Amino acid sequence: MRNIAMRVAYDGTHFVGSQWQSQGRSVQGVLESTWNTFTREQKRFTFAGRTDAGVHAYAQVANVYTASDYPVATVQRACNALLPADVAVYAVQEVADDFHARHSAVQRRYRYLIDDTPVAQPLLRHAVLHVPWPLDLAAMQAAMDMLPGEHDFVGFARAMKSTSSTTRICYEARCYRIRVLEQTLIAVELVANAFLYAMVRTVVGTLLQVGSGQRDPSDIAAVLISKDRRQAGPTAPPHGLTLVDVVYPPDILAATESRTQRLRIGNEDIFTESRRDTA
């Protein structure tokens, strides 16, 4: 059996989420049925991060064990030919047997886009949250400055029955203005080793209150210390959120093909060369 990893992008608008569910159209379900059409194998895909209905991805990572021996370029071409228009496979590579899209990942990067101008841009309505009043970016950044480091983020998580640790390491937390299709948006960007369920959206919901002057930036620290979900703001809606990147250690994602050897570090895309070559 070969272990195949893929970098997958999707528009989450018409999905019930990344994970297979008993009802509705999931990214996993669409990928698995595409894989079945292509290889005749019934396989489970493992995803790096679970994204909710409406949440998008530029670089979700999935892996699958397969008995097929198609070259990775063929796998990518076949998948893209068979997949619906709201999912695309950016890259495919063969990985070590013990590569696990979720467990092997060391960092996830999420970005939440907000339009704080009075009238939203219709073309961006599925990917940007519209808040029709100006937000205080400096106050939001002051709040976000309290996030980096190792913390128990349970105050920002949706309640779960799990008894596992709710401590995560946040590597980066910043907000900035970004120009997208004639609109100047706000991007809230968070990088951590992993995220608790609904954590990014709950942080964003709290930041929206800070940016709107309803709360003090220091409230972010208060939520962390309290470990009480009721102290945080509401969960922001899903459609503003995108899983932008997933990072793996170089030795784990060591490529078997020379053209996909570069690992994504920061903004360098591991799969850039592969994407360019497999037109």
Place this chain on the structure above:
Amino acid sequence: MRNIAMRVAYDGTHFVGSQWQSQGRSVQGVLESTWNTFTREQKRFTFAGRTDAGVHAYAQVANVYTASDYPVATVQRACNALLPADVAVYAVQEVADDFHARHSAVQRRYRYLIDDTPVAQPLLRHAVLHVPWPLDLAAMQAAMDMLPGEHDFVGFARAMKSTSSTTRICYEARCYRIRVLEQTLIAVELVANAFLYAMVRTVVGTLLQVGSGQRDPSDIAAVLISKDRRQAGPTAPPHGLTLVDVVYPPDILAATESRTQRLRIGNEDIFTESRRDTA
């Protein structure tokens, strides 16, 4: 009667075009029925530029004569509250009686977005043409350098029965790389006093052949000289195209309200202040 001008943005994906048609959902039809719901008046809206099905707008301009006396801020709020999510009114202002959205306009700016990477970004699929091979941007720009000036553009126009002039003045023609949501796209931007039917898309279709190495940049000049539509390339699909701006002379769009007095010149938006103030 007051003459009211609006700056309108829309996602053209689910419209048959900007103009009213006997069948299907047009931007004009949606605006007119919204206006009817709001004011109880049955009015015709005049548009600055006719956009086809699938073509988008950031700043289409429309005007309407009305007996209503609502303040412009109320007009904007009411329209945005009543309009579907794929149309938005960015600004409203009262204009002189002789202001005509189409006849008074002195410049239109169109932008066509192309993704020439092997795999398209799903989130942008309704606004960007995907060409899965790299395009030669320098060759495309060399071709575009022949467009500025006063020319008979009939070779780039879809055949029409009209006997009116097909001469237009092109003010700007450039292509450049633009970063949109993690994807590096190509933007083809054209500014002219006015455009013939399907002209931008036919220029782009020809440029795609130039960028793909199928034609020489000088072919653009050959099409202009020949005045023969068969010399041009195919008409590029509509979804990559956006009407980005419409410019009016300062004296014609002289604002009646101080907060909307700045006219859009270049990238300065006439309505910026109004948009900011009417949250």
